[in-house]
Amino acid sequence: MVSSPRPRRSSGWRAPVQLEQRAGQRLCHRGRGAVGAGGGADLVGIAIETRKPDPGPPIGKPIHIEFSSRYPELLESAVARVREAIERHDGTINVADSRPLPGIEWQIRVDRAEAARFGADISLVGAMVQLVTNGIKIGEYRPDDSDDEIDIRVRYPADSRSLTQLDELRIPTRNGLVPISTFVKRVPAQKVSTIRRTNMRRTMSIDADVASNYLVSDVVAELREILPTLNIDPRVGVAFRGGTEDQEEDEAFLMKAMLMALAIMAIILVTQFNSIYQAALILTAVVFSTGGVLLGHLIMDKPFGVIMSSVGVITLAGIVVNNNIVLIDTFNVLRRRGAEPIDAIVRTCAIRLRPVLLTTVTTIIGLMPMVLGININLIDRDISIGAPSSQWWTQLASSVAGGLAFATILTLLLTPSLLMAQANLSQRFAARRTQHDAAAT
Numbered sequence: 001m002v003s004s005p006r007p008r009r010s011s012g013w014r015a016p017v018q019l020e021q022r023a024g025q026r027l028c029h030r031g032r033g034a035v036g037a038g039g040g041a042d043l044v045g046i047a048i049e050t051r052k053p054d055p056g057p058p059i060g061k062p063i064h065i066e067f068s069s070r071y072p073e074l075l076e077s078a079v080a081r082v083r084e085a086i087e088r089h090d091g092t093i094n095v096a097d098s099r100p101l102p103g104i105e106w107q108i109r110v111d112r113a114e115a116a117r118f119g120a121d122i123s124l125v126g127a128m129v130q131l132v133t134n135g136i137k138i139g140e141y142r143p144d145d146s147d148d149e150i151d152i153r154v155r156y157p158a159d160s161r162s163l164t165q166l167d168e169l170r171i172p173t174r175n176g177l178v179p180i181s182t183f184v185k186r187v188p189a190q191k192v193s194t195i196r197r198t199n200m201r202r203t204m205s206i207d208a209d210v211a212s213n214y215l216v217s218d219v220v221a222e223l224r225e226i227l228p229t230l231n232i233d234p235r236v237g238v239a240f241r242g243g244t245e246d247q248e249e250d251e252a253f254l255m256k257a258m259l260m261a262l263a264i265m266a267i268i269l270v271t272q273f274n275s276i277y278q279a280a281l282i283l284t285a286v287v288f289s290t291g292g293v294l295l296g297h298l299i300m301d302k303p304f305g306v307i308m309s310s311v312g313v314i315t316l317a318g319i320v321v322n323n324n325i326v327l328i329d330t331f332n333v334l335r336r337r338g339a340e341p342i343d344a345i346v347r348t349c350a351i352r353l354r355p356v357l358l359t360t361v362t363t364i365i366g367l368m369p370m371v372l373g374i375n376i377n378l379i380d381r382d383i384s385i386g387a388p389s390s391q392w393w394t395q396l397a398s399s400v401a402g403g404l405a406f407a408t409i410l411t412l413l414l415t416p417s418l419l420m421a422q423a424n425l426s427q428r429f430a431a432r433r434t435q436h437d438a439a440a441t
Contacts, residue, residue, distance in 0.1 A: 061207040062216045063092065063223070064242030068201040069235055075204045078236045083206055085226050091214035097206045103191030106163065114183035119173045125184065131155050132166050205241070215303055220244050247306050254310040261317055262286065269321075273328065281418050282324040286317045288410040289403035296402020297395070300371065305395045312399025319363070319400070320407040323356045327415050341423035345416045353412070360408040363401075370397035 065082065067075050079097050086092050110125055130136050135153030142149045156165065166186070170177040196203045210216050220240060227238060239245075262283060269279035293313055297304055330352055334344035369376065370393040375384045 060242055061094065061096075061209050062243045063206075063208040063210065063220065064240070064244070065206045065223075066198070066203055066239050066241045067205065068198055068203045068237045068239075069233075070201055071235055072202040074233050074236050075202060078232045078238070079204050079206060081230045081232065082227065082238070085230060086206065086208055086223065089219065089222065089226075091211050091219040091222070092208040093211055094209040095206065096208070098194075098196070098204045100190060100192045100194075104188050105191040107187045107189050109185045109187055111183045111185070118171075118178050118183065119175060120171045120178060120183065125171060125180065128169050128171060128180065129166065132161050132169070201237070207242075216243065217247075251306050251310070254306070254314065258310075258314050258317070261314060265317070265321065269325075273332070277422055278328050278332075281415065281422075282321050282328060284414070284418075285320040285324050285407045285411050288414075289313070289316050289320045289407035292403035292406025293399045294402075295406060296371075296398040299402070300394065300398045302395055302398060308392070308395040309399050312396040313403070315396075316400050316403040316407075320404060320411070322359070323408055323411045324415055326352050326356065327411070328419070331419055341420060345419055349412070349416055356408065356412065360404055364405055367397045367401045370394060371401050 063086075067078050067082075069075055069078075076099055079099055083095060083097050087095050108125075108129055110122060112122065115122060115125070127136055132155070135155030137151050137153050139152040140149040141152055155161065163186070167179075167181050169180040171180050196205075210219050224240070232238065266279055266283060269282055270276055273279055273282075290313065293309065293316065294304070297309065327348055330348045331344050334347055335341070339347065368374075373385055373394055377383070
């Protein structure tokens, strides 16, 4: 990250505006232009990627697609097709996959039937091949100045370790020395540096970053629609892992936490007010606050984050119900004293309007520094805007502030109306019951 040099300390307050995020985006854009669209195509064997540092724990690139199959030969073609489609997408950059780099490795295939005819031991064949490669371990040695042991290996000299020497090896058998080429074949194959398995299946993966003007969720949704059109072999499994999988798990957990919080609040409210209608009326504030949360994110031009915004909604659920609790409790107290429904509602609004507004306004004002991304350092007398430490809390604070303001306004308007509707329904049911009793007698 790049920031402007801090000014010399003076006796007054200073308010430098930190623009690390925007500066980082500009530098990444310039870096991509400098190395070329091919990611350093002029530098043979070197791939260059420009990325901003992750503000949180290192979780890799936001898009991670995993391919798995019991048939390893099908993976490379599937990865190639999907990577080509991802590279054509405007919202993806720094695309990389785990396919092995071009290279050759020699596989030794032993004809067991032919080896058995000559009486050759298969394990001895492997040991003889090691003389040309890594060597045969015959012991260990630990020097006096080291805590680790050193392997002692035996192998041919450097000038004798070649493919030609491998063909000239001779295996001792009961019939004498037999050339290894009699029952061993060397087969060239694609070099594999790392073999990855998941649930006993060979896997490969594709990783990609998301461009600055795109959301990860939108890009992933579009890629999910593209995958069925690529004619990938059905024996190859494709799954989105990494940050996408974690986000789905977090979303499911927070949804359960929200439902559990609402259930616990409903149980407590029903036991306290002895009325399912009033308990449901109090919980309507949570529904009203959802519109305010979305409106707050729209005003601040912030995406709805699964973690911070959802935590803000859950936090807000325990705050916005307080206004309804205060209004309904006051209404019930006045009704028990003999006040008519309309008089009780008017007096409730007159008595509780000021406390409700004061509580809401003070809470929103207290959250405004986080909403606007303002960081105030009282010790160094420094005010910064858009600092990295404040960007974490913008979504949470916008959720609470926007939802609280929106829900408070609707609560002051709808709660009295719904209380009057309850009183009218109660009077109608009481009148019908009286008429029915009178007709029965």
